[in-house]
Amino acid sequence: MKSKIGLRIKKGEPYPFGVSFCKNSVNFSLSLPEFAACCLNLYRLSTGECLDTIYLDKEYKTGHVFAVRLEWNRQKCSITNVSDFSDLAFEYQAGEKAITDPYTFLLYGRDQYGLNSRDTKLLSGFPEEDYPWKEEGRCSISYTQLIIYKLHVRGFTIHPSSEVKHKGTFLGISEKIPYLKELGINSILLMPAYEYNETLTARGIGGKEKLNYWGYSEDNLYFAPKASYAFRPHQVMKEFKDMVQAIHNNGMEVFMEMNFAPGTNSVLIQECLRHWVRQYHIDGFRLVGDGQSVALAAADPLLGNIKLMTESWEGRYSYEAYKLPVFKNLSEYNQGFSVTVKRFLRSEEGQVEEFSKRFLKNPEQWGVVNYITNHDGFTLMDLVSYDIRHNEANGEKNLDGMEYNYSWNCGKEGVTKNKKIVALRRKQIRNALTLLFLSQGTPLILAGDEFGNSQQGNNNAYCQDNDLSWLDWDILKNTEDIFHTVQKLIQIRKEHPVFRMEQQPRCIDYMSCGFSDVSFHGVVPWVPDYSFYSRVLGIHLAGHYVMRNRQDKDNCFYIAINFHWEVQSFKLPPSAPGTKWYIYWNTEEEQTLTMLLENQGIYQVPSRTVIIFISK
DSSP states (O other), X not given: OBOTTSOEEEEOOSOSSEEEEETTEEEEEEEOTTOSOEEEEEEETTTOOEEEEEEEOGGGEETTEEEEXXXXXXXXXXXXXXXXXXXXXXXXXXXXXXXXXXXXXXXXXXXXXXXOOTTSOOEEOOOOSOOOOOOOOOOOOOTTTXXXXXXXXXXXXOXXXXXXXXXXXXXXXXXXXXXXXXXXXXXXXXXXXXXXXXXXXSOSTTOOOEEOOSOOOSSEEEEEEOGGGSSSGGGHHHHHHHHHHHHHTTTOEEEEEEEOOTTOOHHHHXXXXXXXXXXXXXXXXXXXXXXXXXXXXXXXXXXXXXXXXESOOTTXXXXXXXXXXXXXXXXXXXXXXXXXXXXXXXTOTTOHHHHHHHHHOOOSSSEEXXXXXXXSSOOHHHHTXXXXXXXXXXXXXXXXXXXXXXXXXXXXXXXXXOHHHHHHHHHHHHHHHHHHHHSSSXXXXXXXXXXXXXXXXXXXXXXXXXXXTSOOGGGGGGOHHHHHHHHHHHHHXXXXXXXXXXXXXXXXXXXXXXXXXXXXXXXXXXXXXXXXXXXXXXXXXXXXXXXXXXXXXXXXXXXXXXXXXXXXEEEOOOXXXXXXXXXXXXXXXXXOOOEEOSSSSEEEEOTTEEEXXXXX
């Protein structure tokens, strides 16, 4: 049987799902368990004309899967090669219902961001011809070396102040690579960058439809990059690959957040992850989904060198049945570190011992991704500027979003010109960043936190595609001190492996060098104060246990944390033999110069301050 455009119609292969090309033919495969028959409609993309409707009944069905193969003859058909499909599109139809292939690689109909697509015909495109990858090889950066930067593709560069040519797009990210490298970033985590429906159903008080800015949706096409994030939407596959290639060629990695809606088929999830790795050279994923699907992804040998982050691996999957991997690809991504640091930072009781555990955490079986701020909460600047949420702009009478943020406004709610309050907020930001970048886990920073981006106290900007959620790069002109703080802390972490040990510290002297790899102290050495009202902690990191390079061991460091509102006198442990303590980092100051400590035995640590001493 032949189609109207001269293609020979045959029963296809049920696997692989979706569309796939083979010699002189294209195969379509779709699982539709609830229908006994369906139609495949072919369209001319440039004109919108329906070229053919191919009826598929039980003869084309294997199990629950409809499959048809269309063959072309170079002499008798207008289609002679794969490139001829660039102006074709398709959809399925069952009864009156139009069905979009869940495995579609390319979607037409959501080209314009924020346009309500409920009444727009959605058509699937065909895979493009092979992309000419010119990468210098994947980086395979270990968790101990990663510095992750989480961003929203559109919000990162859509603001006029971004000064990029391709604003709000994948290519816009490429244009910001020099900035990210200057900061010290070596990996990027993209919030949902696959096709999702921006239109939210009526929700909350008021019952109005809203824009789904973040992209955490239940209406997704997980295999297709988001066309409205491309400068040329119909070339989104190429532009996404251009971005990945540019990032890789600059020694950085690309991760994607995959928010699989409840009930998503486990097979689809596994195929989806493989697809992004094979077709787009993605280096890892942050997975949101049911435990079984996540465990299957972790057990997939094809993803063995791909980083997989999820809320917890406890009870889901481990390497216990095998030897520990040569490459540790799993990691824990949850808010435990964030909550503890926020509470410690604002001087709550009972946080010292819990923070000491968070500081150390880096288990043998999987990595740990530490963050303080995430997309769903206050930005870092808002964390020190607001006590309560201010989500009125969302139209839900300020009842949406987290009610409790573990934040402290430092004396006045919101924007202020009070110099003392402004200075305290800056110091609290330096304190937070110090704890983030110098803890043992992998640090993740939210885009914009490095220059004090604010959402005016909105901790749930899920529907705000405007100045409230876009990064305003002009802020950087007045907050370069925060940028340089992040830059310096990343530099310290990279230069001193004692802050990123390959294994979780044991807190014992297993090398008989006179020091434990890591030890905890109070205002008195070797006596940590874990009492309920304690707000002080000393941490000694012994450089004897790690090599800074092939010849030299790292320095020893002592971190004195005083989150009390009064000065605290810290007695210092002795420095390593033949060395003296120097002040290396002081959050009391915007800039710190390394200087010899006059009194090697005691130091008065100002209130709400972190001081780092180095022995040399």
